[in-house]
Structure formats: C-alpha cells, structure tokens
Amino acid sequence: MVRAPCCEKMGLKKGPWSGEEDQILVNYIHLHGHGNWRALPKLAGLLRCGKSCRLRWTNYLRPDIKRGNFSLQEEHTILELHNLLGNRWSTIAAKLPGRTDNEIKNVWHTHLKKRAAANHDDSNNNNNHQQQQPTTKKRRSASKKSKTASVNDDVSSLTTGDNGGAQSNDAKPDDFSSTEEMDESFWSEVLSADSSTSTDHDFPAAELGSGLYDDPLASFVSSEGDGPGSGEEAAAAAAAAGLAHSIVDYTSMDFWYNLLTGDNNKELSELPPI
DNA sequence: AAGATTCTCAACCGCGGCACA
DNA sequence: GTGTGCCGCGGTTGAGAATCT
Structure with missing residues (x-):
C-alpha cells in the first residue's frame, strides 16, 4: 500500500x-x-x-464468521438497515450473525449501492426497466479464490471444524444470479417501503419461490441484543431519525421485526434521509 | 492467446470515543 | 480539566482473479 x-x-x-x-x-x-x-x-x-x-x-x-455469498435475506436486511442507519456498518453487522462490518461494507460498495441507486432511479422513472441491470459482466460463477485460500482452509478447520474455505464461495452463484434475475419490483418494493405491499412475513423475495432461506427474519431476530450497541444503538439511531414520535420499545424484537417486515415501513418512508 | 478492463475483498490508515491516571 | 493509551469504526487502497475484447 x-x-x-x-x-x-x-x-x-x-x-x-x-x-x-x-x-x-x-x-x-x-x-x-x-x-x-x-x-x-x-x-x-x-x-x-x-x-x-x-x-x-x-x-x-473468528470461528463464528460465516463465509460465502450473502443470501437474499441478508442483502435485504443490509439494504433496509442501511436505509435506516446509513453507513453504520458495525451496527448493521450486529444484525447479521457471522458477517463482519468489513464484509458488509464491501458488499454494499460492490453490489448493493448500485442496486439501491438503480432502484432509486427506477422509482423516479418507472419506464426504464429495460435499462436497468446493465450488469454486462456475469457474476463470477466459480469461486474467487481468496489470496490466502489455502490459509483459510487450514484455519477454518482449525477454528470451526466445518468445511472451511472450500465451502465459502461454492454456494455463491445461484444466490446472486437469482438476485439479478429477479423482478425489479422486488427492490422497488423493498426500498419504497410501501406498507401496502407487505404484511407480516410477506417478505418480498419469498414471492420468488426461491427457497433460498427459511424464516426470512430468523437470523435477524435471533441476533437481537447481541454484541455491543446492537439493539440500543440502532434504536437510538432510529429515534434520532425521528421515529420516536410515539412510545415504542426500540429494544424489542417486535419493533425491529415490524420495522423491517413492513408494518412500520410507511412511517419509515416519511423519514428524512439520514 | 494475449492484453485490457472490471470486479472482489483483505488489509491498511486516520480519526473519534472511551477509560484511566 | 487534561493528557495518554487503547479500541473500534468507517473510508480507502491495491493485488490478484475473472471476464471481456
């Protein structure tokens, strides 16, 4: 460097x-x-x-690090939380078990930022669908070997006892290809946060029938309260953003669950940009 | 086949916050 | 109140791999 x-x-x-x-x-x-x-x-x-x-x-x-591609659910969570919290990667990472702030930051800059921007444009101009996703490059199907791949294999076996680095990227392509092939209305719905399009457990991607994940918010909810500054910190940010107009328990799972599943999305959409 | 371009991600740096003396 | 040291976060870089031409 x-x-x-x-x-x-x-x-x-x-x-x-x-x-x-x-x-x-x-x-x-x-x-x-x-x-x-x-x-x-x-x-x-x-x-x-x-x-x-x-x-x-x-x-x-760290032994608890989850390697490999981000699932649709994880991407969705990142987008939502980033929309809510901004570049507070560590706070976002606290909501994604096994993911690091660095990893999330990378994913945001390499994939999600573009998509968020594209969908923002899309929300302004609904007729540009054909111009969307100019991703001419195919997503790399084969796993990109880490520069220290052999090291990772060794260490993974050392630390986790799982399949190690070998499993890391092998599962990647399908997740992402399905993401890119999905109906763009998915992200429009996600980002426009229109409560009319979602209800409890009415996770947009679930409509794709991808079957890539089980309970859409399981990991999110289960991580509530984990680590430093997770619930409280994010809650403080939400409160600072103007959500504290009524008595709400920001540390409760229900609050965050509802927030991201749509019950509160209408309110969110009315928030000023962070 | 080879060079050019693009993409990914591990690792770095600087800064702010916190704790303690 | 001030100085010092450590930790953690966010922004950025650049090597190497993948892909394109």
Whole structure:
C-alpha cells in the first residue's frame, strides 16, 4: 500500500497474512483470549501490530464468521438497515450473525449501492426497466479464490471444524444470479417501503419461490441484543431519525421485526434521509 | 492467446470515543 | 480539566482473479 505505514518503524510486518501467522494468532487467542490487542502480537510472537491482529481476527479468523455469498435475506436486511442507519456498518453487522462490518461494507460498495441507486432511479422513472441491470459482466460463477485460500482452509478447520474455505464461495452463484434475475419490483418494493405491499412475513423475495432461506427474519431476530450497541444503538439511531414520535420499545424484537417486515415501513418512508 | 478492463475483498490508515491516571 | 493509551469504526487502497475484447 502507498500510505505511510503505522508499524513500519517498529519493524513490524504488514500485508497479507501467512498461514503460519494465522495459526499463531488463532492458537494464542484460543489459549489466552485477546485481552490487550496492543500487547498480543508481542506475547504471541507475531511481528504485527495489535491493530492488524485485531482486524485479522475479527474479519477473518473468528470461528463464528460465516463465509460465502450473502443470501437474499441478508442483502435485504443490509439494504433496509442501511436505509435506516446509513453507513453504520458495525451496527448493521450486529444484525447479521457471522458477517463482519468489513464484509458488509464491501458488499454494499460492490453490489448493493448500485442496486439501491438503480432502484432509486427506477422509482423516479418507472419506464426504464429495460435499462436497468446493465450488469454486462456475469457474476463470477466459480469461486474467487481468496489470496490466502489455502490459509483459510487450514484455519477454518482449525477454528470451526466445518468445511472451511472450500465451502465459502461454492454456494455463491445461484444466490446472486437469482438476485439479478429477479423482478425489479422486488427492490422497488423493498426500498419504497410501501406498507401496502407487505404484511407480516410477506417478505418480498419469498414471492420468488426461491427457497433460498427459511424464516426470512430468523437470523435477524435471533441476533437481537447481541454484541455491543446492537439493539440500543440502532434504536437510538432510529429515534434520532425521528421515529420516536410515539412510545415504542426500540429494544424489542417486535419493533425491529415490524420495522423491517413492513408494518412500520410507511412511517419509515416519511423519514428524512439520514 | 494475449492484453485490457472490471470486479472482489483483505488489509491498511486516520480519526473519534472511551477509560484511566 | 487534561493528557495518554487503547479500541473500534468507517473510508480507502491495491493485488490478484475473472471476464471481456
């Protein structure tokens, strides 16, 4: 990278992590936890700065990280929450178990931002359907191998015991192709948040009959209250956005459930942009 | 087949917030 | 109240892979 390295003066390594480094980090955290990121690399014997270790762990090595494509439901949730919260990736990530803020941020910038914009245009001009989805590139069918794929395989088996990196992207193509082939009214409905088009469990994508997921909001709801600043923080944001015009329990599952399934969408649509 | 272009995503940096002395 | 150190977040970069021409 071009920027002035923060750790170079210390003689610390930067750039892609090797499998050996990953193993050292994972082993150390398994044994001792990560009380102090700053001190961790020294204690673990890594030539990395604490920040780099924390990033590697939280974005890649954590055992609960779900790898692979985002499901329609997850994308939907991201769009909704981004619409509500803006670029508060960590808050959004708290609502998507197994997903990291970095990953969500990437997905937003690479896919969802365009779609949101396209659908925003679409809502302004309903006659442009043929011009939508100019995605000339096919979505990469084969999994894009991580630059550290072999490392991931090793570490995944180390940390999760599941199929590891091999499973990560193999499931990708269908999810996304179905997304791209779906009726554009899907996103229009989602983003316009018209309560008349949805009811409880009337999840738009469910109409596609894709069968890609089970309970549309299961993971969302189940994650309620997990981690720092999840319910309360998002609730505060919602309140700040002007939702607090009536007595509502923003920390309740029902509130968020209703919010994203449409019961409150009419109110949301009337909110000023965040 | 080869070069050009586009896309993806891991990793970096800077900054703000918080805790503590 | 102020200074210091650490953590976490959001924005950005760039290498490498995939795709196009």
